[in-house]
Amino acid sequence: MSKKGFSIASLSHKYIMAAAGAFLMLFLVMHLATNLLLLAGDGGGTFAESVDFLLTSRLIKIMEYVLFGAFILHILLGVVIEIHNRRSRPVGYHVKPKSGTSAFSKFMFHSGIIIFIFLLLHLYHFFLVKLGFFPVYGDATEVHDFFPMVVYVFQSPWMVAIYIVSFIVLGFHLKHAFQSAFQSFGLNHDKYMPAIKTVGTIYAIAITIGFSVIPLYFYFIY
Amino acid sequence: MIKLESKIPQGPLADKWNNYKSHLSLVSPANKKKLDIIVVGTGLSGASSASALGELGYNVKVFCFQDSSRRAHSVAAQGGINAAKNYKNDGDSVYRLFYDMIKGGDFRAREANVYRAAEVSNLVIDHFSAMGVPFARDYGGGLDTRSFGGVQVSRTFYAKGQTGQQCLLGTYSSLNRQIAKGNVTLYTRRDMLDLVMVDGKARGIITRNLLTGELERHSAHAVVLATGGYGTVFYLSTLALGSNSSAAWAAHKKGALFANPSFIQIHPTSIPVLNDYQSKLTLMSESLRNDGRVWVPKEKDEKRKPNDIPEEDRDYYLERRYPAFGNLVPRDVASRAAKERCDAGYGVGDTGLSVYLDFKDAINKQGEKVIADKYGNLFEMYEKITGINPYREPMRIYPAGHYTMGGLWVDYNLMTTIPGLYSVGESNFSDHGANRLGASSLMQCSGDGYFILPYTIGDYLSDEIRTPRFSTDTPEFEEAEKEVKERIARVMAVNGTQTVTSFHRRLGKILWDSCGMVRSKEGLEKGIEMLDQLEEEFWKEVKVPGTADEYNQELEKALRVADFFEVGRLMCQDALDRDESCGAHFREEFQSPQGEAQRNDAEFAHVSAYEYAGNKQKPVLHKEPLVFENVELKERSYK
Amino acid sequence: MNFKLKIWRQKNAATKGKFEDYTLNDVSPEMSFLQMLDYFNDKLITEGGQPVHFEHDCREGICGSCGLYINGRPHGPLRNTTTCELHMREFEDGSTIVIEPWRSRAFPIIKDLVVDxxxxxxxxxxxxxxxxxxxxxxxxxxxxxxxxxxxxxxxxxxxxxxxxxxxxxxxxxxxxxxxxxxxxxxxxxxxxxxxxxxxxxxxxxxxxxxxxxxxxxxxxxxxxxxxxxxxxxxxxxxxxxxxxxxxxxx
CATH class of the missing domain: 1.10.1060.10 (Alpha-helical ferredoxin)
Incomplete structure (x- = not known):
């Protein structure tokens, strides 16, 4: 009997995981760029315009489905892989393994779960707007204006803390994810890998700081 | 009465093999499928034999005692593999390789066999290369070579200090290919405990499944032993701990003659003994002597650290005694020279049983990087074991038991005196005379397996095509299995107080002292006596815990050690019978005033092949005269 | 040197294994890890016990037979070192050494520290x-x-x-x-x-x-x-x- 239990190769899991992850990493850059407009100091006007532009664009509409797909694939595969890997060592070691690996890589599943829970919370906030819990701002006619929601949510110090902790965990996840995606597609080369790792670290820090600035701004300054 | 027929073909030396193999009988492809061959051992010679025979279409069963065929001790050969390619344009040729081997072996090997080994060496390199063995290359993309002891050309192909590993893994891959194709069946974790004879021919073996203890019968039309040497008889040696002589000894008891058992190579550069529980001696490749210089202090009781001893107070004794070859004299010469210095009181280290191997000059001249490229892994290995960094401080080395030139007697076809029983690689005696030159072991093993046995075994099997595949439910198999069972029961029943290892250690010490680097009539006689006593004690006092029908590593060891007593006795007997010094066999009584070995060609230019006459019975000596038509017998001088 | 050893003992694939605690005294720092186990086994055997089974052959780091999970790392605390090349001088005198077999579904245990x-x-x-x-x-x-x-x-x-x-x-x-x-x-x-x-x-x-x-x-x-x-x-x-x-x- 085959012990495999999956019909696609282990490496194919890796490619899909990495491809979906890479797409999500690109999305994060877009997402951050848009969100930073919240800090424009015009009460969310520029932000609302860009959100409006994004949400009415046909291309972005399609990309939205792709994004959902990527999320679901990445999460589902992550769970499938984790289950398979745990089954691969039915009896663990008595002494906690001391093999040298970075904590970033060891706890990808754990950080992934935290990010997933955060994502649910985030989506909940998102849907509050969709369901019309917050007033439409300015001249916008569609219910795409998240600015009041942001202001409202970040009045709570708990929410600020939860968001910031989640961003730090996200940074942890990304620190490994960035170079890992390259490795999974076989792009590990003694010449370029050091640069890829550096860029990955900068990326992870930038995402964490970039997103964290927003709740801090609204809590302390706005 | 056994008659030794070497079956050396007629004709000029250079044409013998070509002519001979063109006239050997063949087996048709359809018939090959009906013929079974057993190969015991998956080292370089066993795996190459099995894969080459499988490729030809025979139905092959191959056995090893390890968990995988990749672990056989060929894997540990470090320095390289010789071939007469002459890629360096330094005047090498098949003849020169042949001559170096004959001379290196101190004129105690068969000309025709050695010439053939040299001849197929080039095919071996081509084949390994084609299988993807990553030999060292130079910047033009061609294969690189280096020089080795006992020769003045550069003909040794290498893969850093792991040539054996790379050659074995290459062979392992070719074996795997045949297993995957279904031509070869691999049985791992099996010890061959007896040979089964039917009507005077080798027809099968009895194995013990090491995991379950079950005895198994396997039948075949021919049996090939590729079981390596018996160097672990010394307990401390450079061999793997599992290496053993039991399969070859079982064959010997069934009638296969054992040739030149006293020809055991003591390798000059091994890491010395560091503690009482030492279980093995780690080899430092001979290639190190390319760049390392061997020395001892000029003063006895030198207390200074090696780096503090100035040049003028050092005795580079190999360069002093052998200016022509210097540090690259053959292994036997280098070993004895080290022992001579240590016995005279110039040895270094706590025990006084080691000499320095110094890389200072080489590092100064070539730079640390070049030396690291050549020997990096060996230096690391040395540092791991001793805790000393050889880039900064000279290595300490001492000779250790390494390779057995002696082994089962075989004819030109590699067949033993038992029809249908073949022996290849180190387990036979054929190509190295009284001393083996470095890097010619990998060469011989793969040559035997890939390019010689597949031809010669066909000649025998062509007469067997009418013998149908036979059952193992015969009285012969019954009898052999019963004997094995009794032997196991006997060793289990002793239930004494001492461990197998403690006996093995004492056995090794007796043999090292009496039949090691230097032998004497008196010492050998005493050695035999002590072996007799120790064997008696073994059968009264040994303790084997557990049972015979389970995985029992102590039982495996006990069965092997039980055979070693007999092997040791035969070694001593042969050393006693050979009243001369030649190669690795050095009898105190027979040396020149300068302390060099003195051969006696008039009386001892022969192979001594022993016939088993029962335990503790004096074996019957048969002599195969060695005829030298192409080289002139002369004193082996490296001065 | 003296050590406390905690070793996984398992009679065969079918039986359940467990850790056993032992003490071992008079170990030389020059001993390799496997020599230490040889020494330990010799003691066990003479005292009437069953020796610990472990796999080994060449004892120079090239055959790949040996492999013990020592104090939370395969082949022990040193990098680029096989179990047979590891020496006791790397361990602290008086410390506890935990020895486990490789653990993986693909490597079922055969006996003690030997896996398939x-x-x-x-x-x-x-x-x-x-x-x-x-x-x-x-x-x-x-x-x-x-x-x-x-x-x-x-x-x-x-x-x-x-x-x-x-x-x-x-x-x-x-x-x-x-x-x-x-x-x-x-x-x-x-x-x-x-x-x-x-x-x-x-x-x-x-x-x-x-x-x-x-x-x-x-x-x-x-x-x-x-x-x-x-x-x-x-x-x-x-x-x-x-x-x-x-x-x-x-």
């Missing part, structure tokens, strides 16, 4: 070779190979098949082992011809044998006694991807 690594063999049988027959090979120098490439192939080929990569990996993935062989042959002209088929077959067999999936944590590289690089895993990923994308149906 035949899953590695199966992977090799699936394609770890070049399909070349004996005889008829061209002169070795007719195929020049760039020195750097040949050296890299050697770096991959030094794998001793001990299984430390699987033991170290939190997922017990065999990616490093498989990739070393895949890469060695894929780099050399001799093996390139069938590189695509080889990687597909070997990866499929690896998956079949019950190893976990590689998640790029690189514990394997850290604990490989031969220092094999995870760059070869990347190479395998690359080879497999291009094989899947580019290969023909028939």
């Amino acid at each position: 690594r035949s899953s590695f063999e199966e992977v090799m049988l699936a394609g770890g070779f070049v399909n070349i027959n004996t005889g008829g090979a061209l002169d070795a120098n007719t195929t020049p190979i760039n020195k750097k490439i040949s050296d890299r192939a050697f770096d991959a080929a030094v794998c001793i098949g001990c299984g430390a990569c699987v033991a170290a990996c939190k997922n017990s993935s065999a990616a490093l082992f498989v990739s070393a062989k895949v890469s060695q042959f894929a780099m050399l002209p001799q093996g390139k011809t069938e590189a695509a088929e080889r990687v597909e077959k070997m990866v499929a067999k690896m998956d079949d044998m019950g190893f976990g999936f590689c998640s790029n944590t690189y514990a394997c590289e850290f604990d490989c006694p031969k220092g094999i690089s995870v760059e070869f895993i990347a190479q395998m990923n690359r080879e497999f991807f291009s094989a899947k994308v580019c290969s023909h149906k028939k």
Whole structure:
């Protein structure tokens, strides 16, 4: 009997995981760029315009489905892989393994779960707007204006803390994810890998700081 | 009465093999499928034999005692593999390789066999290369070579200090290919405990499944032993701990003659003994002597650290005694020279049983990087074991038991005196005379397996095509299995107080002292006596815990050690019978005033092949005269 | 030196195992780890106990037989070192040493510290070779190979098949082992011809044998006694991807 239990190769899991992850990493850059407009100091006007532009664009509409797909694939595969890997060592070691690996890589599943829970919370906030819990701002006619929601949510110090902790965990996840995606597609080369790792670290820090600035701004300054 | 027929073909030396193999009988492809061959051992010679025979279409069963065929001790050969390619344009040729081997072996090997080994060496390199063995290359993309002891050309192909590993893994891959194709069946974790004879021919073996203890019968039309040497008889040696002589000894008891058992190579550069529980001696490749210089202090009781001893107070004794070859004299010469210095009181280290191997000059001249490229892994290995960094401080080395030139007697076809029983690689005696030159072991093993046995075994099997595949439910198999069972029961029943290892250690010490680097009539006689006593004690006092029908590593060891007593006795007997010094066999009584070995060609230019006459019975000596038509017998001088 | 030993004891595959505690005195710092176990076993046997079974052969770090999980790391605390090359001077006098077998679904325990690594063999049988027959090979120098490439192939080929990569990996993935062989042959002209088929077959067999999936944590590289690089895993990923994308149906 085959012990495999999956019909696609282990490496194919890796490619899909990495491809979906890479797409999500690109999305994060877009997402951050848009969100930073919240800090424009015009009460969310520029932000609302860009959100409006994004949400009415046909291309972005399609990309939205792709994004959902990527999320679901990445999460589902992550769970499938984790289950398979745990089954691969039915009896663990008595002494906690001391093999040298970075904590970033060891706890990808754990950080992934935290990010997933955060994502649910985030989506909940998102849907509050969709369901019309917050007033439409300015001249916008569609219910795409998240600015009041942001202001409202970040009045709570708990929410600020939860968001910031989640961003730090996200940074942890990304620190490994960035170079890992390259490795999974076989792009590990003694010449370029050091640069890829550096860029990955900068990326992870930038995402964490970039997103964290927003709740801090609204809590302390706005 | 056994008659030794070497079956050396007629004709000029250079044409013998070509002519001979063109006239050997063949087996048709359809018939090959009906013929079974057993190969015991998956080292370089066993795996190459099995894969080459499988490729030809025979139905092959191959056995090893390890968990995988990749672990056989060929894997540990470090320095390289010789071939007469002459890629360096330094005047090498098949003849020169042949001559170096004959001379290196101190004129105690068969000309025709050695010439053939040299001849197929080039095919071996081509084949390994084609299988993807990553030999060292130079910047033009061609294969690189280096020089080795006992020769003045550069003909040794290498893969850093792991040539054996790379050659074995290459062979392992070719074996795997045949297993995957279904031509070869691999049985791992099996010890061959007896040979089964039917009507005077080798027809099968009895194995013990090491995991379950079950005895198994396997039948075949021919049996090939590729079981390596018996160097672990010394307990401390450079061999793997599992290496053993039991399969070859079982064959010997069934009638296969054992040739030149006293020809055991003591390798000059091994890491010395560091503690009482030492279980093995780690080899430092001979290639190190390319760049390392061997020395001892000029003063006895030198207390200074090696780096503090100035040049003028050092005795580079190999360069002093052998200016022509210097540090690259053959292994036997280098070993004895080290022992001579240590016995005279110039040895270094706590025990006084080691000499320095110094890389200072080489590092100064070539730079640390070049030396690291050549020997990096060996230096690391040395540092791991001793805790000393050889880039900064000279290595300490001492000779250790390494390779057995002696082994089962075989004819030109590699067949033993038992029809249908073949022996290849180190387990036979054929190509190295009284001393083996470095890097010619990998060469011989793969040559035997890939390019010689597949031809010669066909000649025998062509007469067997009418013998149908036979059952193992015969009285012969019954009898052999019963004997094995009794032997196991006997060793289990002793239930004494001492461990197998403690006996093995004492056995090794007796043999090292009496039949090691230097032998004497008196010492050998005493050695035999002590072996007799120790064997008696073994059968009264040994303790084997557990049972015979389970995985029992102590039982495996006990069965092997039980055979070693007999092997040791035969070694001593042969050393006693050979009243001369030649190669690795050095009898105190027979040396020149300068302390060099003195051969006696008039009386001892022969192979001594022993016939088993029962335990503790004096074996019957048969002599195969060695005829030298192409080289002139002369004193082996490296001065 | 004196030590407390905590060793996994298991009579056979069918019985349940457990840890046993022992003390061992008068150990020399010059002893190798396996010599220490020999010494310990000698004591056990003379005291009427059952010796601890462990696998070993060459005792010079090249055969790949030995492999013990010592204090939380395969082959113990030193890098680039096999169990047999490890010496007792690396341990603190009086400390406790915990010795466990490799743990992986693909490496079932046979007895005490001995595991069954035949899953590695199966992977090799699936394609770890070049399909070349004996005889008829061209002169070795007719195929020049760039020195750097040949050296890299050697770096991959030094794998001793001990299984430390699987033991170290939190997922017990065999990616490093498989990739070393895949890469060695894929780099050399001799093996390139069938590189695509080889990687597909070997990866499929690896998956079949019950190893976990590689998640790029690189514990394997850290604990490989031969220092094999995870760059070869990347190479395998690359080879497999291009094989899947580019290969023909028939």
